[in-house]
Amino acid sequence: MSAEQDILQELAGREYEFGFETQIEMDIAPPGLNEETIRFISMKKNEPEWLLEWRLKGYQLFKKLSMPTWQNFELPEVDFQGVSYYAAPKNKVKYESLDEVDPELLRTFEKLGIPLEEQKMLSGVAVDAVFDSISVATTFKKQLNELGIIFCSFGEAVQDHPELVKKYLGTVVPQSDNIYAALNCAVFSDGSFVYIPKGVRCPMELSTYFRINAKNTGQFERTLIIADEGSYVSYLEGCTAPMRDENQLHAAVVELIALDNAEIKYSTVQNWYPGDKDGKGGIYNFVTKRGICKGHHSKISWTQVETGSAITWKYPGVILQGDNSIGEFYSVAVTSKKQVADTGTKMVHIGKNTKSRIISKGISAVHGQNTYRGLVKIGPNASNARNFTQCDSLLIGDRCGAHTFPYIESKNNTAMVEHEATTSKIGEDQVFYLNQRGIDSEQAVNMIVNGYAKEVLNQLPMEFAVEAQKLLSITLEGSVG
Amino acid sequence: MTTIATNISLYDSLPELFAEQIGGASYPEARKAAFERFQQLGFPTVKTEDWKYTNVIPYLKNGIGIQLPAAPSLSAAQLEATGLLLPDVYRLVLVNGELQPQLSELPPASKVTIRKMSEAAEEAAFQQYFAKSKKLDEHHFAQLNTALFTDGLFIEAKAKTQVEQPIHIIHLYHSTGNLLVQPRHLWVAQPGAEMQIIESVAGLEQSGTVLVNSVVEAVVTERAQLSHYQLQTSGQHSRFINQTLVQQHGKSLYNNYTFTLTEADLVRNNLNVSLDDERTETHLYGFYLAMGNQLVDNHTSVDHRMPNCESNELYRGVMLDKGTGVFNGKIFVHEDAQKTNAFQQNNNMVLSPDANIYTKPQLEIFADDVKCSHGTTIGQVSEDALFYLKARGIGDVTARSMLVKAFAFDITAQVKIPAVRKRVEQLASQYLTAAANN
Numbered sequence: 001m002s003a004e005q006d007i008l009q010e011l012a013g014r015e016y017e018f019g020f021e022t023q024i025e026m027d028i029a030p031p032g033l034n035e036e037t038i039r040f041i042s043m044k045k046n047e048p049e050w051l052l053e054w055r056l057k058g059y060q061l062f063k064k065l066s067m068p069t070w071q072n073f074e075l076p077e078v079d080f081q082g083v084s085y086y087a088a089p090k091n092k093v094k095y096e097s098l099d100e101v102d103p104e105l106l107r108t109f110e111k112l113g114i115p116l117e118e119q120k121m122l123s124g125v126a127v128d129a130v131f132d133s134i135s136v137a138t139t140f141k142k143q144l145n146e147l148g149i150i151f152c153s154f155g156e157a158v159q160d161h162p163e164l165v166k167k168y169l170g171t172v173v174p175q176s177d178n179i180y181a182a183l184n185c186a187v188f189s190d191g192s193f194v195y196i197p198k199g200v201r202c203p204m205e206l207s208t209y210f211r212i213n214a215k216n217t218g219q220f221e222r223t224l225i226i227a228d229e230g231s232y233v234s235y236l237e238g239c240t241a242p243m244r245d246e247n248q249l250h251a252a253v254v255e256l257i258a259l260d261n262a263e264i265k266y267s268t269v270q271n272w273y274p275g276d277k278d279g280k281g282g283i284y285n286f287v288t289k290r291g292i293c294k295g296h297h298s299k300i301s302w303t304q305v306e307t308g309s310a311i312t313w314k315y316p317g318v319i320l321q322g323d324n325s326i327g328e329f330y331s332v333a334v335t336s337k338k339q340v341a342d343t344g345t346k347m348v349h350i351g352k353n354t355k356s357r358i359i360s361k362g363i364s365a366v367h368g369q370n371t372y373r374g375l376v377k378i379g380p381n382a383s384n385a386r387n388f389t390q391c392d393s394l395l396i397g398d399r400c401g402a403h404t405f406p407y408i409e410s411k412n413n414t415a416m417v418e419h420e421a422t423t424s425k426i427g428e429d430q431v432f433y434l435n436q437r438g439i440d441s442e443q444a445v446n447m448i449v450n451g452y453a454k455e456v457l458n459q460l461p462m463e464f465a466v467e468a469q470k471l472l473s474i475t476l477e478g479s480v481g
Numbered sequence: 482m483t484t485i486a487t488n489i490s491l492y493d494s495l496p497e498l499f500a501e502q503i504g505g506a507s508y509p510e511a512r513k514a515a516f517e518r519f520q521q522l523g524f525p526t527v528k529t530e531d532w533k534y535t536n537v538i539p540y541l542k543n544g545i546g547i548q549l550p551a552a553p554s555l556s557a558a559q560l561e562a563t564g565l566l567l568p569d570v571y572r573l574v575l576v577n578g579e580l581q582p583q584l585s586e587l588p589p590a591s592k593v594t595i596r597k598m599s600e601a602a603e604e605a606a607f608q609q610y611f612a613k614s615k616k617l618d619e620h621h622f623a624q625l626n627t628a629l630f631t632d633g634l635f636i637e638a639k640a641k642t643q644v645e646q647p648i649h650i651i652h653l654y655h656s657t658g659n660l661l662v663q664p665r666h667l668w669v670a671q672p673g674a675e676m677q678i679i680e681s682v683a684g685l686e687q688s689g690t691v692l693v694n695s696v697v698e699a700v701v702t703e704r705a706q707l708s709h710y711q712l713q714t715s716g717q718h719s720r721f722i723n724q725t726l727v728q729q730h731g732k733s734l735y736n737n738y739t740f741t742l743t744e745a746d747l748v749r750n751n752l753n754v755s756l757d758d759e760r761t762e763t764h765l766y767g768f769y770l771a772m773g774n775q776l777v778d779n780h781t782s783v784d785h786r787m788p789n790c791e792s793n794e795l796y797r798g799v800m801l802d803k804g805t806g807v808f809n810g811k812i813f814v815h816e817d818a819q820k821t822n823a824f825q826q827n828n829n830m831v832l833s834p835d836a837n838i839y840t841k842p843q844l845e846i847f848a849d850d851v852k853c854s855h856g857t858t859i860g861q862v863s864e865d866a867l868f869y870l871k872a873r874g875i876g877d878v879t880a881r882s883m884l885v886k887a888f889a890f891d892i893t894a895q896v897k898i899p900a901v902r903k904r905v906e907q908l909a910s911q912y913l914t915a916a917a918n919n
Contacts (some may be wrong), residue, residue: 072532072845109741378859380834395849398819404844409534413800413831417859419842425849 031084035059038186041086045155045190048162058175058185065179070401071313072371073340074368078249078284085187085220139462143203150195154222159191164195168226172255172292172319174343180251181288184220188253193220196231196262205461207236221252227262229295234265236464248273250309252287260322267460271471272308277337277366282310289316293325296351301328303459305468306341315373317346320354320382327356330456332468334476335368335400344374344391344405349382349415360391361453364400365476371403378415385412389419394452396426396445396476446473491541491661492524495625498547502629507599511612515627522621529621534807535778539745540625540720545692549631550657552576553686560584563651565681567716567900570649576685578632578664578695592644593676594637597664601635606669606700614698614726614757614758615784623724623751626696630665633695638674638705647677647710647898654682655718658689660729666697670705670733679710679901687718701733703758708736710901711750711895713743714908720747731758738896741769741777742908756783756790756818767796767893768905770912771804771836778807783819783825794825797892799885800836801916811843812853819848825855830888832861832916882917886910 022136038059042052067075144151150161157165175185196202227233237254250272256264266289285308291300302316318327329345347356362370370390383420393402426448434444450457450469457465499516503509524541525532553576560566560574573595574584580597587595594604601607617623638644654662670676684691701707713721721743729735741748754763763783773779783792798806812823829838842855862884870880889909896902 028614118487393844393846395846398849399816400849401847402844403846404842404858406841406843408838408840408857408859410829410831413834413836413861415831415859416861418856419858420856421842421844421854423844423846423851423853425851448551 024221031082033080033083033187037085041187041189044086045158047158050166054170054175055186058182061072061176062179062182062186065176065182067079067179071342071343072313072373073369073407075282076311080183083249086189113186115434147200147203148197149200149202150193151407152193154188154191154193154224157224161193161195164226165193165224168224168255168257170255172257172290173253173288177288180286181253184222184251184253184288188220188222191223191252192225193223194225194233194235196227196233198228199230201231202233205234205236208427219248219250219252223254223356224257224264224417225255225264226257227259227264227298229259230261231426232263234461235267236461237266248283250283250285250287252289254287254289254316256300258291258293258295258298258300258325261297262295262396263299263301263326264291265301266291266316266462268302268304268306269460269464269468269471270304270306270308270312274337274339275310275335276309282339285309285312285314288316289314290319291317291327291349292319293322293327293354295325296322297324298322299326299328301330301459302345303330304332304343305457305460305471306331306333306343307471309341310339311411312339312341312343315344315346315376317348318351318356319348320356321350323351324353325351326354329356329358329360330459331360332363332453332472333370333457334363335366335370336365336476338367340369342373344372346375347377347387348375349378349387351382354382354385355386356388357457358387358389358391360389361456362391362392362393362402363396363449363453363476364402365396366401369401369403371405373405375407376409376417376419378410378412378417380411382412383414385415387415387417391421392452393421393423394426395423406471445476449473449476489815491545496520498776499628507602508611511699512628515612515624516629518618519621519624519628522624525621525745531780531809533583534805535749535776537722537747540692545661547629547661547663549577549660549662552579552581552653552715553655555584555653555685557584560651562681563653563685565683567647567649567650567679567904569900570647570679571644572580573634573648573650573842574653575634575664576653577662578630578652580632580634588644588646588648591649592639592642593648594635594639594860596635598630598633598635598667601667604635604637606637607635607667610669610698610700611667612698614728614753616753617726620724620751622694622722623696623726626663626665626694626724629793630663630696633665635669636668636676636678637667638670638676640671641673643675644677647679649679649681652680652682652693653685654670654687654691654693654716655685656687656689656691660689661692661694664693664695666695668697668699668707668907670701670707672703672705674702675706677708677710679712679898681712681714682719682721682834683882684717684719690718690720692720692722697726699725699735700728700730701727701735702730704732705730706734708897709738710896710898711737711739712905713739713741713745713748716743716745719745721742721745722747722749722751724751725753729754729758729763732760734762736764737766739765739767739769740780740893740905741767741779742905742912743775744773746774747776750780752779752781753791754781754783756785756787756792759787759789761790763790763792764895765792765794765796766892766895768889768909769796769798769806770801770909771798771806772801772912772916774803776805776807780807780809781847782811782813783817783823785812785814785821785823787817788819788821789800790818791822792824795892795895796827797830797888798827798830798838799889800829800838800912801833803833803835805837806839808838808840808857809843810841810855811845812855814846814848814851814853817849819850821848821851821853823851824902827855827857828888829857829859830861830885831859832885874913878917882914885917889913
C-alpha cells in the first residue's frame with residue numbers, strides 16, 4: 001500500500017484548482033452592519049421605498065434572533081461587523097454584447113472552464129453570470145422574452161416587475177425563518193429572478209454561476225423562481241471561489257414557488273474554496289433554500305452536489321401544500337480535509353396524496369464530517385402521504401465522521417413513511433477486484449464513488465453531470481488510503 | 482441548549498425537601514453532587530432536544546409529594562391477586578422501592594448477593610460501580626434520582642455462576658396522594674456470570690397519581706451475560722420515567738426486552754448501553770402500544786466505544802386512539818470502535834386518525850471500518866395482505882387483528898422465557914383485539 005499512500009499523500013496536498021483572484025476594481029461598502037449600510041445598499045440599487053422598509057424589517061429581526069445551537073459542528077464566531085455588505089464591479093454599464101464585458105472577467109470564467117460565449121451557444125444554456133453580486137452578462141434574453149419568460153437579475157426584477165417581486169418575496173422563507181435568512185433580507189445584494197408564465201415549458205436550462213471574489217465580502221444572493229400554472233423550468237446553480245485565507249460568509253436565500261401543475265427542477269453544484277488541509281480559510285455556506293408546491297399536481301425537485309466550502313449548512317426543503325404535489329431531494333455531499341457538511345432536507349406534507357422522495361449520499365474523507373439532517377412531517381390532513389428516504393454514508397479514512405439525524409413526524413394514519421440509512425467504507429475486496437483488472441487504487445475508488453453517487457448524479461442535467469463527476473474526483477482523490 | 486423550566490411548584494420545593502432529606506440519608510456526597518447538577522439542568526422542557534416531543538412539565542404539577550407513606554402490609558393472597566406472579570422464578574417484591582423479604586423468594590446466597598441499596602455501602606461492587614455510569618450526569622431525572630432516591634435493589638451475581646431461574650422483581654407502588662417515587666438499583670454480573678432479571682410493575686392501594694422516576698445501573702463484566710425484561714404492563718394512575726444505564730465489559734452479552742402495554746398516561750424509557758470493551762454483543766427489543774391519551778417514549782442509545790462490538794436493535798409500536806409514540810434510537814460509534822456492526826430498526830403502525838408518531842433513528846459515526854444501518858417505517862395494515870386473508874374467507878376485523886398481532890409477535894418471539902412470552906402475547910392480544918372491535 002505504500003506506493004499508493006504516496007500518491008494519495010500527494011493528491012491530498014493538491015491545491016485548490018480554481019483558486020485565483022481576479023483584479024477588477026470594486027465599489028465596496030465599508031465593513032459593518034447597521035441601518036446606514038442597508039440604506040446605502042438600497043440607494044446604490046435604486047430600490048423603491050417598500051423594499052428598503054422590508055430590508056430594515058429584516059435587520060430588526062436579525063438583531064432579535066439568536067444563533068442556532070442545534071447543529072452538529074462547532075459554529076465559528078462570525079463577525080458580522082467585519083464584513084463588507086456591498087461589492088459591485090465599478091463602471092457599471094449594461095452590456096449589449098460580450099465584447100463589452102471586461103475581458104478580465106471573461107478570462108476568470110474561462111479559467112473555470114466556463115467560456116461564456118461558446119459554451120452557451122453549444123450547450124443551449126442561457127447564462128446569467130453573477131460576479132460578486134452584480135449581473136454583468138445576460139444572454140439568450142431575446143429567445144426567453146418571446147416566450148414571456150422573465151429571467152433577469154433580482155435588481156432588474158425589482159425595477160421592471162415590482163408587482164411580481166412584491167407578491168412573492170419572502171412568502172416561502174419568512175424573514176424571521178432563521179438569523180441568516182433575516183440577515184439576507186437586510187443586506188441581499190443581488191441574485192436571480194425567474195418567472196415562467198402559464199403553460200410555458202422553458203426551452204433551455206437556466207443557469208447562474210456564482211463566484212465569490214473580492215476580499216472580505218460576504219455574498220448574500222437572493223433567488224426567486226416562480227413557475228406559473230402548467231409551466232416547467234430547470235434551473236442550474238454552480239459555484240467556485242478563489243483561494244482565501246480569511247473565512248468568508250455566504251448566506252443566500254432561494255425561494256421556489258410552483259403553482260398548479262407546474263414543475264421546478266433546481267440543481268446545484270457547489271465548489272467553493274474548502275480551506276487548506278489544516279482547515280484554514282474556506283467559505284461558510286449558510287444557505288436557506290425552500291420551495292413551495294402551492295398548486296395541485298405541482299412538483300419541486302432539488303438536486304445538489306456539494307463538494308466545496310469549509311462549512312456547508314443548508315436544508316433545501318419543500319412544502320407540499322397542493323394536493324397530489326411531489327417533492328424530491330437528491331444530494332451528494334463530499335467532505336474532505338477539515339470540511340463540515342450539515343445538510344439534508346425538510347419535506348412538509350400538508351396536501352392530500354403528496355409524495356416525497358429523499359436520496360442523500362454522503363461521502364466523508366480525511367477529517368471531513370458529514371451530517372444528514374432531515375425532517376419528514378406529515379400533517380393531520382395529508383391523507384395518503386408517501387415518503388421514501390434513503391441516506392447512505394461512505395467513509396474513507398479513520399478520522400472522518402458520518403452522522404444521521406432524521407426527524408420523522410406523522411399525524412396521519414394513512415401516511416406511509418420509509419427511512420433507511422447505511423454507513424460503510426469502501427470495500428477492500430471491491431478495490432482489490434478492480435486492482436486485479438489493472439485499475440489503480442485511486443481510479444478504482446473513483447469508480448466506486450461515482451457508482452455510489454450515480455443515483456443522484458443522474459438527476460443532473462448533462463452539462464452539470466460532467467462537471468460534478470470531475471469535482472467528485474478532485475475532492476476525493478486526495479484522500480483515499 | 483437547555484432551557485430550565487423552573488416555574489413549577491415541585492422544582493421550587495425541591496431544595497427545601499433535599500435539605501430535609503439529606504441529613505439522615507445514605508451516600509450524602511453523591512447525593513449533594515447530583516443535586517447540584519440537577520439544579521443546573523432543571524426539568525427538561527420541549528426545548529431540550531431529548532424531550533422535544535415529550536412535555537413532562539404538565540405531569541409535574543398538582544402538588545407532588547416525595548414523602549413515602551408507610552407500606553401497607555401485604556398478604557400472599559393479595560400479591561397473588563395482582564396477577565403478576567410467574568412460575569419458576571426467584572421473586573423479589575418491592576413496595577415503593579423497598580424490599581419486602583416476607584413475600585420474596587431469594588436466590589441462593591452462594592450465587593447471588595442481594596442487598597437493599599441503603600445497606601449496600603460495604604459491598605465492593607457497590608463502591609466500584611454506584612453512580613459511575615457514563616452519561617448519568619446528562620439525564621435530568623437520573624440526577625434527581627441520585628440526589629433523592631429512597632431505596633432499591635443491589636444485586637450481584639457472583640463470578641462464574643449461573644443463576645438458573647430468572648429473578649423476578651415485582652415493583653408495587655403505594656400512595657396516599659400525588660407522589661414522586663424514586664427507586665434506585667444497581668445490578669452487577671461478575672465475570673462469567675449468567676443472570677436473567679424480569680421486572681413487573683403494579684399499583685397497590687393507590688390514591689392520587691404516582692410518578693415513578695427510577696434508575697437502574699447495570700454492569701455486565703467480562704464474559705458475563707445479563708438478560709433484562711421490562712414488562713410495563715399495568716399501572717393506571719401511574720407515570721413512569723425509567724433510566725436504564727448499562728455498561729458492558731469485554732465479551733459480555735446484554736439483552737433488553739422492553740414491553741410497554743400499560744394504562745399509564747406517560748411512559749418514558751431511557752435505555753443507554755455503553756460498550757466499554759471489545760467483542761461485546763447487545764440486543765435491544767421493544768414493543769410499545771400507545772392507546773387512549775397515552776404518550777409512550779422510548780429513547781435508546783448504544784455507545785460503541787471499542788472495536789469488534791455488535792449491537793442489534795428492533796423496536797415496534799402500534800398507535801391507537803389518541804396515543805402518541807416517540808422513538809429515538811441513537812447509535813454512536815467512537816473513533817476507536819473499528820469493526821463495529823450496528824443495526825437498528827423501528828417500525829410503527831398507526832391505526833387511528835388521531836394518533837401521532839415521532840421517530841428519529843440517529844447514527845453518529847466516527848470510525849470508518851463499520852457496518853451500520855438503520856431503518857424506520859410508518860404505515861398501516863397492508864392492503865394486499867388484508868386482501869389475501871379476506872380471499873380465504875377471513876373477516877375484516879379478524880384479518881386486521883391477525884396482521885397487527887403478527888407485527889407485534891415478531892418481537893415477542895425473541896423472548897427466551899416461555900412464561901414471559903405468554904404473558905406479553907396474551908396482553909398484547911387482549912388490547913389489540915379490543916381495539917379491532919371498536
